[in-house]
Amino acid sequence: MDFWSQNLSSTxxxxxxxxxxxxxxxxxxxxxxxxxxxxxxxxxxxxxxxxNARQQKLVDAQSxxxxxxxxxxxxxxxxxxxxxYHWRESQLEKYQNAAANYVENCWQSLSDLRFIGTQASxxxxxxxxxxxxxxxxxxxxxxxxxxxxxxxxxxxxxxxxFKRIDPKIEPLREQISALILNLARRVNxxxxxxxxxxxxxxxxxxxxxxxxxx
Numbered sequence: 089m090d091f092w093s094q095n096l097s098s099t100x101x102x103x104x105x106x107x108x109x110x111x112x113x114x115x116x117x118x119x120x121x122x123x124x125x126x127x128x129x130x131x132x133x134x135x136x137x138x139x140n141a142r143q144q145k146l147v148d149a150q151s152x153x154x155x156x157x158x159x160x161x162x163x164x165x166x167x168x169x170x171x172x173y174h175w176r177e178s179q180l181e182k183y184q185n186a187a188a189n190y191v192e193n194c195w196q197s198l199s200d201l202r203f204i205g206t207q208a209s210x211x212x213x214x215x216x217x218x219x220x221x222x223x224x225x226x227x228x229x230x231x232x233x234x235x236x237x238x239x240x241x242x243x244x245x246x247x248x249x250f251k252r253i254d255p256k257i258e259p260l261r262e263q264i265s266a267l268i269l270n271l272a273r274r275v276n277x278x279x280x281x282x283x284x285x286x287x288x289x290x291x292x293x294x295x296x297x298x299x300x301x302x
Contacts, residue, residue, distance in 0.1 A: 150211050150275050154268055157204050157220070161264040164197040164227060168234055168257050175237075175250050187238045194231055201227065208271070216271055223267050230256050 167190045174183035205220035230253065237249035272278050 146211070147275070147277070151277060153204060153207055153211055154272055154277070156200070157271070158264070158268050160197055160200045160204065161223075161227075161260075161267070164194070164201070164231075165257070165260045165264065167193055167197070168230065168260075171234060171238065172250050172254055172257055175246070176254070190234065191238065194235070198224070198228060198231060212271060212274055216274060219267060219270065223263065226263070227260075230260075 167186075170186040171183065171190050174186050201220070201224050205217050205224055208220050209217035233249065233253050233256070237246050237253060240246040240249055269278065
């Protein structure tokens with residue numbers, strides 16, 4: 089038997105003759121053990137709460153990014169469609185106002201969209217950034233054509249240019265919805281346990297488990 093075992097046995101033997109002292113030591117040992125266990129559980133709970141708080145901040149940031157993405161995309165579409173619509177309807181004054189508004193805001197919309205693409209890379213993943221960048225490239229091409237049409241002074245040529253633009257602006261509605269919903273699915277921000285799918289002939293944002301959203 090080693091030194092520590094001998095001393096422990098001797099100490100226990102001495103305490104057996106002193107019931108009150110034995111009880112006090114037992115109480116002290118129990119209290120220390122309980123304290124150690126409580127401390128372990130407390131640390132574990134604190135780590136859990138910190139992890140939850142960190143995860144919640146990430147979810148909040150992802151949600152905010154999707155809101156910003158939707159706001160920028162829908163603004164661009166609205167500004168673009170106003171120009172094409174008023175030209176097509178021969179509403180000259182409204183067209184001029186819409187064209188001036190478009191020229192004033194389009195660069196900001198493109199800049200915001202590019203920045204959101206950068207954010208998507210660290211709030212979502214690289215594939216999310218690529219999805220936003222792909223959409224940005226398409227929007228940039230539409231913007232180039234709209235600015236070319238606005239700058240064209242010949243009325244007939246401008247009309248031809250807008251006819252080429254119209255088929256590209258209209259699909260933006262579903263493309264924007266699809267982009268946002270796909271990003272939301274990546275991080276489970278769509279309704280819990282539900283699968284969002286497109287119903288033929290309906291906008292993506294109105295499709296929910298094969299039924300129109302209310």
